[in-house]
Amino acid sequence: MAAAGGLQRIKVFGSFFKKNPFLPSCPILRPRRPRISMRAMSKPYPFRLFANLNAGTPGTVVLPESGFRRARAEITSWPGYAETPLRDLPAVAAEAGVATVRLKDEAGRFGLGSFKALGGAYAVAQVLGAELARRGVAANAGSAALVAGTHAAATRGITVTCATDGNHGRSVAWGAQRFGCACVIFVHATVSQGRADAIAAYGAEVRRVPGNYDDAVREAAKVAAAEGWFVISDTSWEGYTTVPVDVMQGYRVMAEEAARQWAGPPPTHVVIQGGVGGVAAAVSVQMRATWAPPPLLVVAEPDRAACLLASAEAGAPTAIAGDLDTLMAGLACGEPSLLAWQELARGAAFFMAVPDEAAVDCMRLLAGQGIVAGESGVAGLAALRLAAADPAARAALGLGPDSRVLLFSTEGATDPELYQRLVGQGAEHG
Ligand SMILES: Cc1ncc(COP(=O)(O)O)c(C=O)c1O
Numbered sequence: 001m002a003a004a005g006g007l008q009r010i011k012v013f014g015s016f017f018k019k020n021p022f023l024p025s026c027p028i029l030r031p032r033r034p035r036i037s038m039r040a041m042s043k044p045y046p047f048r049l050f051a052n053l054n055a056g057t058p059g060t061v062v063l064p065e066s067g068f069r070r071a072r073a074e075i076t077s078w079p080g081y082a083e084t085p086l087r088d089l090p091a092v093a094a095e096a097g098v099a100t101v102r103l104k105d106e107a108g109r110f111g112l113g114s115f116k117a118l119g120g121a122y123a124v125a126q127v128l129g130a131e132l133a134r135r136g137v138a139a140n141a142g143s144a145a146l147v148a149g150t151h152a153a154a155t156r157g158i159t160v161t162c163a164t165d166g167n168h169g170r171s172v173a174w175g176a177q178r179f180g181c182a183c184v185i186f187v188h189a190t191v192s193q194g195r196a197d198a199i200a201a202y203g204a205e206v207r208r209v210p211g212n213y214d215d216a217v218r219e220a221a222k223v224a225a226a227e228g229w230f231v232i233s234d235t236s237w238e239g240y241t242t243v244p245v246d247v248m249q250g251y252r253v254m255a256e257e258a259a260r261q262w263a264g265p266p267p268t269h270v271v272i273q274g275g276v277g278g279v280a281a282a283v284s285v286q287m288r289a290t291w292a293p294p295p296l297l298v299v300a301e302p303d304r305a306a307c308l309l310a311s312a313e314a315g316a317p318t319a320i321a322g323d324l325d326t327l328m329a330g331l332a333c334g335e336p337s338l339l340a341w342q343e344l345a346r347g348a349a350f351f352m353a354v355p356d357e358a359a360v361d362c363m364r365l366l367a368g369q370g371i372v373a374g375e376s377g378v379a380g381l382a383a384l385r386l387a388a389a390d391p392a393a394r395a396a397l398g399l400g401p402d403s404r405v406l407l408f409s410t411e412g413a414t415d416p417e418l419y420q421r422l423v424g425q426g427a428e429h430g
Contacts, residue, residue: 001292003242007221009038009325010153011318013019018214019158020257020371022215027241035117040215043244043357043358045353045354045355045358045387046303046310046354047303047353047354047386047387047390048352048359049351049352049393050309050350050352051329051396052082052312052350053348054345055349056346057346058346059343059345059346060343062281062285062339062342063249063252063282063343065289066381067245067246067249068249068252070249071122071250071252072252072256073283074122074142075122075126075142078110078178080110082108082346084105084106084107084108084109084115084254085104085108086103086104086203086258086261087102087103087105087260087371088101088267089158089407091369092384093405095388096122096384096388096399096405097399097400098388098400098403098404098405099196099404100404100407101384101405101407102267102404102406103371103381103408104225104257104258104261104406104407104408105252105412106254106408106412107373107377107409107411107412111247111414112170113167113170113173113374113411113412113414114167114170114171114410114412116168116170116171116234116240116330116408116410117170118171118251118253118254119168119171119247119248119250119276120168120169120174120177120247121172121174121179121231122246122247122249123145123178123244123250124160124172124175124179124181124232125142125175125409127147127160127243128151128158128179128180128181128388131158132155134205135154136377137151138151139328142180142323146178146337149181151180152180154234154426155180155181156182158175159182159183159184159227159228160172160175160181160184160230160231161183161184161185161186161224161229161231161232161233162185162186162231162232162233162234163175163185163186163216163217163219163220164185164186164213164327165187165188165213165330166187166191166198166199166329166330167376167411167414168234169185169186169206170195170199170414171185172204172232173199173200173202173203173204173209176200176202177203177205179201180222183202183203183206183207184204184206184223185199185204185205186208186209186223186254187199187206187208187209187216187239188208188210188211188213188215189208189211190323190329190332192418193331194415194416195329196208198414212324212332212334212338213333214319215277215322217233217235217399221231221233223317224225224284224336231404232247234278234337235333235336235337236339236340237337238338241338241339242340243336243340247278248278248281248282248285248409249282249337250394251279251282251283251297251422252282254279255283255285255287258406258408259286262295263405264404265404267291267294267295267403267404268295268365268398268403269297269299269384269398269399269403270280270296270298270405270406270407271297271298271299271300271381271383272284272297272298272299272376272380273299273300273301273328273379273406273410274299274300274305274308274331274351274427275301275305275333275380276307276333277308277334277336277337277344278297278337278340278341279410280297280308280344280348281337281340281344281347283350283408284347285343285347286295287346288308288361290291294347295406296350296397296398297347297350298349298352298380298383298384299344299348299351299352300352300353300354300380300383301352301353302326302327302328302331302332302354302355302356302359303353303355303401304305304325304326304356304378305324305326305332305333306353307319307320307333307334308336308341308348308351309352310343311336311341311345312345312348316339317335317336319334319335320335321334321427323403326374327356327360327375327422328356328359328379330374330375330414340400350397352383352387354382354386356375358382358385358386359375359379359382360375360380361382361385362378363378363423364423365381366378366409367423371409372413373411374410374413375401375411375418375422377430380408380409381407381424384405415426
């Protein structure tokens with residue numbers, strides 16, 4: 001039966017809702033695509049929305065609590081650590097017709113411009129600690145000893161590497177500089193020169209390779225195997241999980257801060273952007289660890305790189321082809337992280353794909369409120385605004401006047417030139 005707004009109802013049994021605390025008590029809707037929003041204060045861009053019927057079912061523990069406690073203790077002890085702000089967005093809440101919208105603003109994280117500072121750099125410290133132990137140099141070298149240069153003679157001879165679309169590589173390069181090892185970062189064809197230069201500024205060698213992000217991941221793994229380097233990847237695959245677990249445990253620090261900063265009744269909804277899914281999975285785990293039942297989790301991706309939505313549709317991790325040509329460079333990933341998928345397959349209630357234009361509108365909207373947010377940082381806000389303005393999507397997500405929504409602006413102006421071009425003013429307004 002066709003429902004209002006062109007969505008198709010699919011039959012759901014009553015018992016499903018009883019068992020499933022993640023889903024709103026409204027019919028589950030599966031959209032035809034492209035989906036055109038009819039009523040909106042934000043512009044009616046097309047979007048896709050997919051309801052995950054497996055949300056809330058038990059599954060693998062991807063990020064154990066002990067690992068998170070270690071990550072939090074280490075990261076919060078680093079020089080320069082400070083909580084990032086959780087900002088109230090009353091005008092956005094009013095526009096969306098919900099009670100509250102709050103935005104965790106990662107622009108200031110360790111001076112690197114994004115939450116990624118928490119993940120890659122922490123994994124570098126962990127890899128160096130493990131390697132020093134294996135070589136018999138130090139049994140338990142933590143980041144304090146590494147920062148102090150206690151084992152510099154040994155760490156200098158170790159090289160870490162990764163592929164990046166910008167932010168992860170910046171974090172790994174910064175970590176390598178901070179903890180005293182060498183670093184080579186692979187960037188693909190469309191990574192802006194500004195982002196490559198920002199990585200090189202931390203003393204890393206930057207190598208540009210043809211193809212997209214996923215091609216750069218493969219190239220980094222190949223060269224590392226030949227050279228004996230350590231791959232610090234933010235994505236995971238069969239047989240490569242230790243490092244990405246550390247990366248995601250680092251990301252949880254952001255989610256844990258947000259949950260602690262959240263005052264009053266818990267959020268009803270959390271919207272978080274997805275690239276390979278690492279940060280969305282970290283947020284999902286942390287929300288489940290904090291609130292029972294957890295808020296309903298929506299994963300937002302660019303419509304040109306929606307590999308998590310494709311995986312949800314297929315019911316298994318699914319790679320998408322193409323040049324992944326989206327302005328949201330940090331989210332331009334075609335293959336989900338295996339570990340992230342294991343969490344999101346049951347932790348995310350909805351997957352949403354949004355167009356670049358909606359993201360640019362959100363950058364401008366936030367700029368008008370004095371908040372600097374980059375292209376990849378606003379996908380969650382774009383998804384909220386599009387869903388809230390569309391009656392069928394609004395009903396599917398259970399958005400209403402009592403809803404309380406947590407968003408994450410995962411980056412500031414990490415490419416200041418592009419920011420200026422898109423927003424029409426420089427990042428210094430923040
Ligand atoms: C600013 C920003 N937000 C979100 C993401 C997505 O993170 P993940 O690839 O872990 O899903 C990235 C990835 O680089 C990013 O740079």
